[in-house]
Amino acid sequence: MVHTKIAAGLLAGVALALSSSAVLAQTEVTWWHAMGAELGERLEAIAADFNASQTEFKVTPVFKGSYPETLTAAIAAFRAGEQPAIVQVFEVGTGTMMAAKGAVYPVHQLMADNNEPFDPSSFLAPVVGYYTDTAGNILSMPFNSSTPIMYYNKTAFEKAGLDPNVAPKTWAEVEAFSKKIKDSGAAACGFTSGWITWVQTENLSALHDVPYGTLENGFGGLATEFQFNGPVQVKHWENLKRWADEGIFQYGGPVGGNDAPTKFYAQECAIYMNSSASRAGVIGNAKDFEVGFAPLPFYDDVIAEPKNSIIGGATLWVLNGQSPEVYKGVAKFFTYLSTSEVQAAWHQATGYLPITNATYELGKEQGYYAANPGSDIAINQITRGTPSVNSKGVRFGNLSQVRDAIDSEFEAMLAGQKSAQQALDAAVAAGNQILRDFEAANQ
Amino acid sequence: MVENKPFLTFLTHLVLIVGVVVVVFPVYLAFIASTREASDFLSGLTPLLPGPHLLENYGRMLNTGLCSGGAPPVWMMLANSLLMSVIIADGKTVI
Amino acid sequence: MQSKRTVFPHKGLPYLLLAPQLAITIVFFLWPAGQALKSSFEREDPFGFRTTFIWFDNYTRLFGQPDYLLALGRSAVFAVSVTLLAMSVSLLLAVAVNRLLRAGKVYTTLLVWPYAVAPVVAGILWWFMFNSTIGILPYLLGQAGIAWNHRINGDQAMLLVVLAATWKQISYCFLFFVAGLQSVPRSLLEAAAIDGSGPWKRFWTITFPLISPTTFFLLIVNVNYAMFDTFGLIDATTSGGPAGATNILVYKVYADGVLGLNIGSSSAQSVMLMLIVIVLTVIQFRWIERRVEY
Numbered sequence: 075m076v077h078t079k080i081a082a083g084l085l086a087g088v089a090l091a092l093s094s095s096a097v098l099a100q101t102e103v104t105w106w107h108a109m110g111a112e113l114g115e116r117l118e119a120i121a122a123d124f125n126a127s128q129t130e131f132k133v134t135p136v137f138k139g140s141y142p143e144t145l146t147a148a149i150a151a152f153r154a155g156e157q158p159a160i161v162q163v164f165e166v167g168t169g170t171m172m173a174a175k176g177a178v179y180p181v182h183q184l185m186a187d188n189n190e191p192f193d194p195s196s197f198l199a200p201v202v203g204y205y206t207d208t209a210g211n212i213l214s215m216p217f218n219s220s221t222p223i224m225y226y227n228k229t230a231f232e233k234a235g236l237d238p239n240v241a242p243k244t245w246a247e248v249e250a251f252s253k254k255i256k257d258s259g260a261a262a263c264g265f266t267s268g269w270i271t272w273v274q275t276e277n278l279s280a281l282h283d284v285p286y287g288t289l290e291n292g293f294g295g296l297a298t299e300f301q302f303n304g305p306v307q308v309k310h311w312e313n314l315k316r317w318a319d320e321g322i323f324q325y326g327g328p329v330g331g332n333d334a335p336t337k338f339y340a341q342e343c344a345i346y347m348n349s350s351a352s353r354a355g356v357i358g359n360a361k362d363f364e365v366g367f368a369p370l371p372f373y374d375d376v377i378a379e380p381k382n383s384i385i386g387g388a389t390l391w392v393l394n395g396q397s398p399e400v401y402k403g404v405a406k407f408f409t410y411l412s413t414s415e416v417q418a419a420w421h422q423a424t425g426y427l428p429i430t431n432a433t434y435e436l437g438k439e440q441g442y443y444a445a446n447p448g449s450d451i452a453i454n455q456i457t458r459g460t461p462s463v464n465s466k467g468v469r470f471g472n473l474s475q476v477r478d479a480i481d482s483e484f485e486a487m488l489a490g491q492k493s494a495q496q497a498l499d500a501a502v503a504a505g506n507q508i509l510r511d512f513e514a515a516n517q
Numbered sequence: 518m519v520e521n522k523p524f525l526t527f528l529t530h531l532v533l534i535v536g537v538v539v540v541v542f543p544v545y546l547a548f549i550a551s552t553r554e555a556s557d558f559l560s561g562l563t564p565l566l567p568g569p570h571l572l573e574n575y576g577r578m579l580n581t582g583l584c585s586g587g588a589p590p591v592w593m594m595l596a597n598s599l600l601m602s603v604i605i606a607d608g609k610t611v612i
Numbered sequence: 613m614q615s616k617r618t619v620f621p622h623k624g625l626p627y628l629l630l631a632p633q634l635a636i637t638i639v640f641f642l643w644p645a646g647q648a649l650k651s652s653f654e655r656e657d658p659f660g661f662r663t664t665f666i667w668f669d670n671y672t673r674l675f676g677q678p679d680y681l682l683a684l685g686r687s688a689v690f691a692v693s694v695t696l697l698a699m700s701v702s703l704l705l706a707v708a709v710n711r712l713l714r715a716g717k718v719y720t721t722l723l724v725w726p727y728a729v730a731p732v733v734a735g736i737l738w739w740f741m742f743n744s745t746i747g748i749l750p751y752l753l754g755q756a757g758i759a760w761n762h763r764i765n766g767d768q769a770m771l772l773v774v775l776a777a778t779w780k781q782i783s784y785c786f787l788f789f790v791a792g793l794q795s796v797p798r799s800l801l802e803a804a805a806i807d808g809s810g811p812w813k814r815f816w817t818i819t820f821p822l823i824s825p826t827t828f829f830l831l832i833v834n835v836n837y838a839m840f841d842t843f844g845l846i847d848a849t850t851s852g853g854p855a856g857a858t859n860i861l862v863y864k865v866y867a868d869g870v871l872g873l874n875i876g877s878s879s880a881q882s883v884m885l886m887l888i889v890i891v892l893t894v895i896q897f898r899w900i901e902r903r904v905e906y
Contacts, residue, residue: 146870149658170873174659327763328853336745475872485854488764511874515657525811529708533719536705540726540782543737546748550740565748 100132103403104158107135108144108388109218112354116423124410131403141167141388142474148393152177157393159400160407162217164388165204166473169292171391172213173471173516179392179401181408182211188405196412196430200382200456204467205389208293214389215408218426220351221383221456222273224370229363230344233260241368245313248345248371252322255344264322265345266338268331270484271477272386273347273370274310275302280465281372281380282306292469296513300476300505303498306376311494315487325488328481335359349386350452353425367448369455381465383455387426418442427453470505471512479504551575645886651879658873670880679856680864680881686770687860691838693774698781698834699827705782706789707815720790727783731841735848738776742849762850766857769850773858776849777842785830792826793819832896839889861885 109117114137121133138144141164148161163171171178185192194202194212201219206212228238234255242248252264267273279286284306289298317323324343326334331348338346339359346356347370356365372380390411392404410416417433420426422442428434434453437443443450470476480501487497553568578591620626652670656663674680705723709716729737741749742762750760762769796819804814820827843862846852852859852867859867862885869878 142871146873149873153660170658173657174661176661177659325763328851333743333745333763336743340745342745472872472874475868475874478867478871482853482855485764489766489855491855508872511655515655515662517662526711529711530715532704532708533712533723536701536708536782537719537722540723540779543734543741543779544726544729546740547733547737 100130101397101399101403103131103133103160103400103407105133105135105160105162105390106138106144106148106158107162108138108141108164109162110137112358113218113351113424116420120411120416120420123416124407127410128406131406133403133407145170152393152395155395157395159396159404160390160392162388163214163391164474165219165386165467166477168205168214168389169469169471169473169512172207172469173296173512177394178213179394180207180211180213181215181390181392182213184392184401185405185408188402190405190409192409196432198427198429198431198434198453198457200461200467201385201427201429203461204385204469214391215411216429217388217390217411218351218420218424219385219387219389219429220349220426221385221452222269222277222347222370223350223451223455224368225338225346225348225352225356226366226368227261227338227341227344227360227363228366230255230260230341231366234258234344238364238366241366242345242371243368244374245310245371246374249313249317249322252317252345253320256322261341261344262321263324263337263343264317265347266324266326266331266334266343267346268326268334268348268352269329269386270325270331271329271480274314275307275480276468277370277383278307278310279304280382280384280467281370282377283381283462283464285464286468287470290463291466293466296471296509296516298470298509300470300502300509303495303502306373308494308498309373311484311487311498315494318488325485328485329477349425350427351387351425353449354423365448367451369451379459382458382461384465384467385427385456422446422449425449425452427456470509471516472508475508476501476505479508648879648882648886651875652883653876655876658875666876670876671884674877674880674884679859682856683859683861683864686856686858687839687862690770690774690777690842690858690860691835694777694781694838694842695831695834697774697778698785699830701778702782702785703789705786706793707819709786709790710793720786723786724783726779727787729780730844731780732844732848734776734780735845738772738779738845739849742772763854766854769854769858773842773846773849776845777838780845781834781837785834788826788830789823792823796822828896828900831900832893835892835896836889839885861888 105121107114107117118135121135125132136158138147141162144161145163145167148157148163151157157177182192182194192212194206194210197212197216201216202212204219205214205216224241226241231238231251234251235258236251236254242251248265255261255264276286279302284304285291285301287298287300287302289295292298314323318325324334324337326332326337334343334346334348335352335355337343338356339361341363353367370380370383390408392401396404412430414430414432414436417429418436418440421428421433422437428437437450483492483497483501483504486492486500487494492500549565549567551574552571554570554574580590580592653665653667654663655666655669705719709719709723712719741747742760744750744761744763753760760768762772800818800822801814804818809817839860840862842860843866846858846860846863847866850858852863861881865878865881865885868874868881872878
C-alpha cells in the first residue's frame with residue numbers, strides 16, 4: 075500500500091529525471107591518455123576549452139597511467155566491450171594498433187565519413203609519415219610528437235672554463251667537454267641520457283643514416299629483421315661503456331631513464347639528452363642554473379651532415395564500437411585540435427613539436443621562437459635535410475618488448491658481462507624472436 | 518624473563534631501539550616528503566627535517582588531489598577504501 | 613583423540629551453508645585460473661581477433677629460454693632470503709619485547725604500524741632512500757667507501773628488493789611471534805631455570821619448539837608473499853632490472869603479459885607459478901608439519 079505508492083513515486087521521479095537529462099544530454103567522448111603532471115593539466119585545459127566552445131559534445135579525458143598502462147587498459151577494455159572513443163598510444167604501439175584492423179577506426183576515414191576537412195599535406199611530413207599506411211592514408215591523429223634534443227648546464231660550462239653559449243656538436247666534443255667539466259670539478263659527470271633505446275640507438279641510427287631493420291626499418295612488412303648491431307651502433311655503445319667506466323657518462327635507468335632528469339636538476343651531470351617534451355620539466359626544475367638547448371651530437375667521422383632525428387611521443391587512435399554520434403564528436407574535436415591556435419599553445423607550453431606547418435608559421439609570426447631561445451631546436455632537427463629510408467622512423471610490432479631486451483643487454487654490457495658487439499647481437503636475436511612471434515600472431 | 522640481569526635488559530632495549538629505527542625510518546621519510554614541495558627532492562640530498570608545506574600539501578591532496586597526475590582527491594579514495602574494507606570484512610565473517 | 617562432529621538435522625543444510633563460499637571460490641579463483649590455463653595453450657594477438665591453439669608450445673618455449681630458468685633461480689633466492697631474514701629479525705624483536713613488561717607495549721605499537729603501508733608505497737620509500745643521486749643511504753655508503761648503484765649492479769638491486777620486501781613483512785611476523793611467545797607457559801621456563809639452564813638454552817629447547825605452529829604458519833605465509841605479493845614492490849623500485857637481475861617470476865608474468873602483450877606466454881608463466889607454489893605448500897605440509905608440535 076504505502077510501499078507501492080512510494081515505489082510508484084520513485085519510478086515517476088526517475089523517469090522524469092531520465093527524460094529531462096536525455097534532452098540536455100551531451101554526447102560524451104571518452105579520451106584515455108597517459109599525460110600526467112604539468113602535461114596532463116595542459117591536456118585537460120584543451121578538453122575543457124573544446125567543451126566550452128560548443129554544447130553538443132563533451133570530451134572527457136581520463137588519465138590511465140603510463141603509455142604501456144594506457145595501451146593495456148584500452149586493449150582490455152576493448153575485449154570487454156568497454157573501450158573509450160579515443161586512446162593515446164605511444165609510437166612503439168603503432169605496430170600493434172595497425173595490426174588490429176578490427177579495433178581501429180582509421181582517422182582519414184573518420185574525417186571523411188563525418189565531412190570534416192582533413193588535408194594530410196598540412197601536417198609536418200616527418201610526423202605524419204610515421205602513422206601512414208603503405209597506401210598513404212593517415213591512421214591516427216598526431217597530437218604530441220617529440221624528438222630528442224640536448225639540454226646543458228650553462229652555469230657548469232662557465233665554471234669549467236667552457237663558453238656557455240657553445241654546445242658540443244660532435245661526440246668527440248661531448249667527450250672533451252665532459253672531461254673538462256669533470257676535471258675542473260664543475261660537475262661530477264659529463265652527461266646522462268634518458269631512453270637509451272630511443273635516443274642512443276634508434277635516433278643514432280637515423281642521424282647517421284644506417285638501417286635499424288630490414289624492409290625499410292619495418293615499414294615494408296611484418297617479415298622484417300633487426301640490423302642495429304652494425305658498426306656505428308657498436309662503436310657508440312663501446313664508447314658509452316668506456317665513458318661510464320671513466321665517470322663521464324652516468325646511466326639513467328632503463329626505459330625512459332627516470333634517474334637521468336634528477337641527475338641534471340641536481341647538477342650532478344652537466345649535459346642531458348632527452349625528449350624535447352622534457353622542456354617544461356627542465357625549465358620548472360632547473361632552479362639554480364641556466365639551461366642551454368642544442369641538437370643531438372653526432373660522429374663527424376661517420377657522416378658529415380647528420381640526417382633528421384625521428385619522432386617519439388604519441389598519437390590519438392580512434393576505436394571501433396561507438397555510436398555514430400560519438401564519432402561525429404570525435405571528428406569535430408580532431409578538427410579543433412588541429413587548429414593553429416590550439417596546436418601553438420600546446421606546442422609552446424610543452425616542448426612537443428608543432429604538428430602542422432601552419433602552427434609553425436604562427437609561432438614564427440608571434441615571435442615565440444625569437445623570444446624563447448632553444449624552442450625551435452627540435453623542429454629544426456627533425457626537418458633538416460632530406461629524410462632517407464633510414465631516417466623515416468621505425469615500425470616494428472611489440473617494439474616496447476624489444477626495447478626492454480635492448481635495455482637489458484645494455485645493462486649487462488655496463489656491468490661488464492658482455493662486450494658491446496655481444497650485447498647488440500644478443501639484443502638483435504631477442505628482438506627478432508619477438509618480431510617472429512608478432513608476425514605469427516598477426517598473420 | 519626469569520632472571521634479572523641488567524645487562525640483558527640493556528641489550529634488549531638496544532635491540533628494540535635499533536629495530537624501531539629501522540622499521541620506522543622509511544615512514545618518517547614519507548612524512549618529511551609530505552611536508553615539502555616536489556623540487557626539494559630533485560636536487561641534492563633528501564632532506565631529513567620537516568619543511569613548511571604541511572598544511573598546504575595535505576589540504577591539496579585531501580580536497581582536489583592531482584587529477585592530471587592520476588591522483589583523485591584523497592578523501593574520496595579514503596571513503597572508497599573504508600566502504601570496501603567494511604563490506605569485505607563483513608562479507609568474509611558472514612560467509 | 614576425541615573429534616567433535618556436528619550433526620545436521622537437514623541433509624541439504626551443510627551444502628546450502630557452503631554454497632556462498634563455494635560460489636566465491638569458483639567465480640574469483642577457479643574461473644580466472646581456468647582462463648589462464650586456457651590462454652596458456654593458445655597464441656593470440658592482443659585484441660583477441662586471432663586465436664590459435666598451439667598445444668604446449670608456450671610451455672616448451674618457456675623452458676627453452678635461459679631467461680625463464682634464471683628467473684626461477686632468482687625467485688628462489690629472493691623467496692628464501694626474504695623469508696629467512698623477515699622471520700629471524702621479527703623473532704628477535706618479539707623475544708626482546710617479550711622480556712619487557714610495560715615498555716614492551718610501547719615497542720609493540722611502534723613496530724606494528726608499518727604493516728599498514730602498501731607494498732608499492734614501501735617500494736617507493738625504499739627507492740627514495742637508495743636513489744643514487746638523492747638517496748641518503750648511498751650517501752652514507754659512499755662515505756664508508758662503498759659505491760652504490762643498483763641500476764648497474766645486479767646484486768645490489770637484489771639486496772635492495774630483499775630489504776624492502778623484508779621490511780614490509782617484519783611487522784606482520786612480529787605480531788604473530790609475540791602472540792605465539794605469550795602462549796608459552798612460564799612455569800616451564802621457570803622450571804628449566806631452576807634446573808640451571810641459561811636463557812639461550814631455554815629458548816632453543818623450550819620456547820622455539822613450542823612456537824613451532826606459529827613458525828610453520830609464518831613460513832608458508834612468507835613464501836607465498838615473496839612469490840606473489842612482491843610485484844608492486846619490484847615495479848616501483850627496479851622494474852626487474854638491471855639486466856633482469858630482479859626479474860622474479862611474478863614480475864615476469866606482468867612484463868610479458870602487460871608490457872609485451874604476449875598473453876599466451878604470460879598465462880603459461882602464471883600457471884607454472886601456481887604449480888610451483890602448490891608443490892611448495894604440499895612439501896611444507898608433508899615434511900615440516902610432522903615436526904610441528906601442537
